């Protein structure tokens with residue numbers, strides 16, 4: 001007979017499925033039945049992951065199923081948080097570690113619905129799908145060293161993890177690394193469009209732009225050099241790169257645009273938190 005689950009994942013959409021894949025890779029499902037996946041519409045992909053790892057899945061859950069639960073991971077949409085928290089709070093055992101990856105749901109709000117206990121807010125990004133997320137966590141005062149280790153274990157399965165003490169900075173984190181992937185995708189789009197405008201065939205321009213970003217990432221990952229040093233390394237005085245960088249950096253326009261973009265995303269995070 002399967003054991004009662006120790007860890008439950010509520011919501012197995014894009015982020016939940018990425019976490020499951022990561023946990024499968026680092027064998028977090030051992031022993032069989034220790035992980036429960038709750039989602040009313042499990043995708044085939046998630047069903048396969050559940051089967052491959054001898055986990056359990058269910059459309060709903062109840063007090064008996066959660067009797068031995070130690071860790072609850074919330075990966076549902078922000079607008080579902082209140083309803084799901086109200087259903088789960090009365091049936092959770094006391095002192096369950098709650099990890100929420102829900103954007104904009106504060107530790108205070110989690111405590112409002114679940115009562116005092118060890119709660120962690122985490123902000124991963126979609127690179128979790130390929131094990132390359134950078135997640136930032138923020139814990140409340142009830143979180144012990146053992147809890148923190150567990151959080152790192154679960155999130156390191158999809159990439160790297162950093163910790164912040166000041167929860168107010170989570171909106172900036174969301175603006176930099178939560179939303180940040182989109183900025184680099186945009187950079188590839190506009191670089192490709194610029195290459196095309198200068199005469200390159202569309203497909204080639206797109207491939208060159210994409211692979212250049214991939215190559216830059218790999219260099220930053222593998223060489224122990226700052227981005228500024230890497231940039232200097234490919235910029236000969238008076239050369240072609242310098243001509244382009246003069247346009248981008250000459251009047252500070254690029255830095256100012258990024259500053260304004262991150263500031264807008266940070267403000268929007270605050271607004272969404274206040275209306276949700």
Ligand SMILES: NC(=O)c1ccc[n+]([C@@H]2O[C@H](COP(=O)([O-])OP(=O)(O)OC[C@H]3O[C@@H](n4cnc5c(N)ncnc54)[C@H](OP(=O)(O)O)[C@@H]3O)[C@@H](O)[C@H]2O)c1
Pocket residue numbers: 010011012013014015016038039040041075076077078080084101102103104123124125126178
């Ligand atoms: N995706 C990202 O890059 C990313 C990054 C950082 C943080 N996050 C956060 O992660 C959370 C999930 O995002 P996502 O992109 O994975 O969303 P998603 O793909 O919509 O996944 C949410 C899942 O929860 C399911 N669900 C709905 N009601 C439920 C219930 N009562 N019990 C259990 N599961 C239920 C949904 O099913 P239905 O589709 O049938 O409603 C869906 O499968 C969000 O709060 C988001 O802020 C996401």
